[in-house]
Amino acid sequence: MIIAEELVSSFGEHEMFTAVESVKGYINFRLSEQFLNEYAEWALSHEDAFGRSDTTEKILLEFVSANPTGPLHIGHARGAVYGDTLLRLGRRLGYDITAEYYVNDAGNQIDLLGLSIQLEGQSAVLNMTVEWPEKYYRGEYMTLLAEDASQKFGADILTNASRQRELALWAKDRVMELIIEDLAAANIHFDTFVSESSLYDDWDRVMGKMGDGVYEDDGKIWIRSTEHEDEKDRVVVREDGRPTYLAGDIVYHNQKFEQGFEHYINIWGADHHGYINRVKAAVEFLGHDSKRLEILLSQMVSLLKDGEPYKMSKRAGNVILMSDIVEEIGSDALRFIFASKKSDTSLEFDVEELKKQDSSNPIYYINYAHARIQTILSKSDLTEDTIMASELMGLNADGDALLFEALLLPEVIDDAFHSRQVQKLTDYLKSLSARLHKFYYDYRIIGTEDEAKMLKLFVMVAISLRTGLSMMGITAKDRM
RNA sequence: CUCCUCAUCGCUUAACUGGAUAAAGCAGGGCCCUCCUAAGGCCUAGCUCGAGGUUCGAGUCCUCGUGGGGAGACCA
Numbered sequence: 022m023i024i025a026e027e028l029v030s031s032f033g034e035h036e037m038f039t040a041v042e043s044v045k046g047y048i049n050f051r052l053s054e055q056f057l058n059e060y061a062e063w064a065l066s067h068e069d070a071f072g073r074s075d076t077t078e079k080i081l082l083e084f085v086s087a088n089p090t091g092p093l094h095i096g097h098a099r100g101a102v103y104g105d106t107l108l109r110l111g112r113r114l115g116y117d118i119t120a121e122y123y124v125n126d127a128g129n130q131i132d133l134l135g136l137s138i139q140l141e142g143q144s145a146v147l148n149m150t151v152e153w154p155e156k157y158y159r160g161e162y163m164t165l166l167a168e169d170a171s172q173k174f175g176a177d178i179l180t181n182a183s184r185q186r187e188l189a190l191w192a193k194d195r196v197m198e199l200i201i202e203d204l205a206a207a208n209i210h211f212d213t214f215v216s217e218s219s220l221y222d223d224w225d226r227v228m229g230k231m232g233d234g235v236y237e238d239d240g241k242i243w244i245r246s247t248e249h250e251d252e253k254d255r256v257v258v259r260e261d262g263r264p265t266y267l268a269g270d271i272v273y274h275n276q277k278f279e280q281g282f283e284h285y286i287n288i289w290g291a292d293h294h295g296y297i298n299r300v301k302a303a304v305e306f307l308g309h310d311s312k313r314l315e316i317l318l319s320q321m322v323s324l325l326k327d328g329e330p331y332k333m334s335k336r337a338g339n340v341i342l343m344s345d346i347v348e349e350i351g352s353d354a355l356r357f358i359f360a361s362k363k364s365d366t367s368l369e370f371d372v373e374e375l376k377k378q379d380s381s382n383p384i385y386y387i388n389y390a391h392a393r394i395q396t397i398l399s400k401s402d403l404t405e406d407t408i409m410a411s412e413l414m415g416l417n418a419d420g421d422a423l424l425f426e427a428l429l430l431p432e433v434i435d436d437a438f439h440s441r442q443v444q445k446l447t448d449y450l451k452s453l454s455a456r457l458h459k460f461y462y463d464y465r466i467i468g469t470e471d472e473a474k475m476l477k478l479f480v481m482v483a484i485s486l487r488t489g490l491s492m493m494g495i496t497a498k499d500r501m
Numbered sequence: 502c503u504c505c506u507c508a509u510c511g512c513u514u515a516a517c518u519g520g521a522u523a524a525a526g527c528a529g530g531g532c533c534c535u536c537c538u539a540a541g542g543c544c545u546a547g548c549u550c551g552a553g554g555u556u557c558g559a560g561u562c563c564u565c566g567u568g569g570g571g572a573g574a575c576c577a
Contacts, residue, residue: 088577130577217577241575252504256575266577294505295572320506321570362514366507367570383526389540397537436517448515451525462533462542501540 057424058413061481064428065409068484072113072431079117081277082108084288085204085211086123089193090134090158093203093343096290100319101343102359103443104288105209109492110438110446119282122211123273126193127218128266134158134196135189142167142179160340162199166192203344207352208494220272224264227275227307228257234306244271249302249311271303278309291318291367317441320367350382353495357384360493361447383451387486388498390454393461394483395499401467401476408480411473419463423456424478430485434492443493450489457482 064071084104087097104120111118137158143149145164170178170188178184197214204210228235228242235244235257242258244267257268277285289296301311346355361383401408413424429449437445457479466475487497 125577128577252573259575261575263575265575267575269577290571291506292571293577318506358513366514385540386526389538393538393541400537432517440518442518444515445517448525451515455525458541459543461537465537467537501538 054414054416054421057421057428060428061413061424061477064484065477065481068488071484072434072488074114074431074435076115077117078284079119079282080111080284080286081119081121081280081282082111082286082288083121083123085200085209086125087200088125088130089196089200090130091160091196091340092162092199095341095343095346096322098207098343098346098355099322099359099364100288100290101204101207101209102356103317103319103364105207106356106360106443106446106493107286107288107438107441109494110434110443113434113488113492114438119213120211121213121215124193124197124214124216125266125269126190126216127221127269131189131193132185134192135185135187138163138167138170138188138192139179139182139185142171142176146171147176147179162196166195169195203342203347206344206347207356215273215276217269217273220269220276221264223272223276224268227272228268230275230308231271231303231306234303244299244303244306246299246302249298249305251298251302255299267299267303270300271307274300274304274314275307275309278304278307278313283313285314286317287314288317288319291320294318317364319364322367354382354384356493356495357382357447360443363442363444383447384495385501386458387450387454387490389501390457391483391486391490391497392499392501394457394479394486397461397466397479398476401472403473403476408473408476411477413474413477413481416471416474416478417464419460420475420478423460423482426453426456427478427482427485430489433489446489446492450486453482453485453489457486 082104085093085097085101087093093101108118108120133156136154140151140153140157141159141163144151146167167179170191174184174188174191178188201211231244233245234248235242237243240260241256243254244257246255247253255267256265257271258264274285297316300316301314304311304314343355416424433445433449437443464475466472466479469475483497490497
């Protein structure tokens with residue numbers, strides 16, 4: 022505490038601060054109005070650059086990557102929203118980020134997709150009696166795919182077992198289109214799609230690159246992942262020569278490192294947790310620094326209905342689709358809800374609760390703050406020039422505090438991105454909105470002496486709100 | 502059985518990464534529109550799972566326990 026006091030006295034006079042004081046061993050700095058005013062002046066005239074840093078680092082961000090066997094369900098939405106918010110935050114800061122979707126279009130699931138469509142088609146389109154196997158995909162979209170396939174290729178495609186593969190390959194492209202639509206409805210867009218099946222051509226070369234990292238035993242090829250903290254070595258090529266899923270992932274990650282990104286971020290569902298070590302091991306064997314590969318886990322979403330656990334099952338057909346929720350509550354509300362939660366806590370929510378579109382959703386609170394600003398601006402008789410020509414000086418303490426918080430946005434964006442915790446942004450927006458609402462309630466604006474500068478202050482707040490919301494793929498409302 | 506992860510008002514979540522009196526929203530009780538949208542503001546009540554430990558200082562770090570979720574495939 023004594024040290025703090027000595028430090029304070031050594032600061033003396035500095036034009037950036039009006040006051041430096043020692044409180045209980047902490048040092049409080051009070052920024053001067055000149056400083057806030059100049060910073061705001063800059064932000065107002067450089068809205069697009071407000072929040073930008075000087076980085077130009079190239080990053081690859083891979084997320085969602087749900088299997089192309091069905092439309093996205095509500096569980097996928099969390100990772101999608103989380104990833105897209107990070108993407109927007111990073112881009113705002115100036116990072117050169119590529120958003121990539123890894124399409125798992127190889128392996129058993131594709132065979133299963135073909136089989137499922139045939140069975141569904143035989144049952145629903147051709148009215149045949151079918152014997153359902155233990156595992157298969159089902160849902161409304163399966164019927165539609167079967168109908169389309171039958172139209173396009175003839176009914177033979179639904180009954181001829183030798184055409185399953187042809188059917189599956191056609192169907193997975195159709196399903197990808199559905200997925201892309203689901204994402205677009207929530208304002209999520211990808212730059213690149215990498216197909217798993219296209220990677221295996223490169224397998225021999227990549228395997229060679231790993232050198233002693235792989236070995237042959239028992240007729241199979243294994244990776245020495247135990248050398249990198251995995252519990253056991255993993256098979257990468259089966260006895261019959263077919264590569265495993267891991268092989269595809271190894272080629273995929275090698276490709277990323279060869280493409281020269283400086284940093285790689287993958288967002289996986291928490292159920293893939295045990296997979297991290299083996300992928301990192303492969304990256305090391307390939308001669309790359311696995312520290313540049315960052316794997317973020319998005320925890321599971323568990324659903325409740327009327328307080329009871331609600332299990333989604335593709336077989337039972339009670340899957341809650343992302344598109345249904347988007348349609349019901351809107352993309353903005355959905356995104357806000359998911360972005361508000363730390364990604365590493367498992368999230369529980371009630372389906373009915375989610376569907377309630379009322380003021381309990383903070384998105385309305387923030388939009389209302391933005392809309393109030395627009396309304397009051399349009400009600401004022403002052404011209405834009407008059408407002409902008411005023412100086413943000415001599416505001417009362419609440420005004421200064423509001424201005425300060427509005428100018429904090431760049432810090433928040435930086436912090437939210439680098440800590441990978443997007444809820445910091447939603448917290449900030451809630452807090453800024455609360456301060457705006459209170460200020461609005463406490464002080465009359467129109468017709469007062471300080472009208473111009475208070476409106477200018479509001480314009481600044483609106484910029485921060487609008488920019489913050491845009492980081493979440495939400496367009497601020499001018500009217501409620 | 503082993504490993505990972507989480508646990509904060511009645512409910513859903515925050516807490517500047519080890520710092521100041523733990524904070525919001527819903528739900529509960531009460532108050533405020535002759536005044537720029539009351540989709541707002543203000544009161545009020547209520548919280549760190551348990552036991553140890555490290556530290557000037559712990560919701561945050563360590564150990565053990567309890568309780569949820571996940572993983573332990575030559576499925577993806």
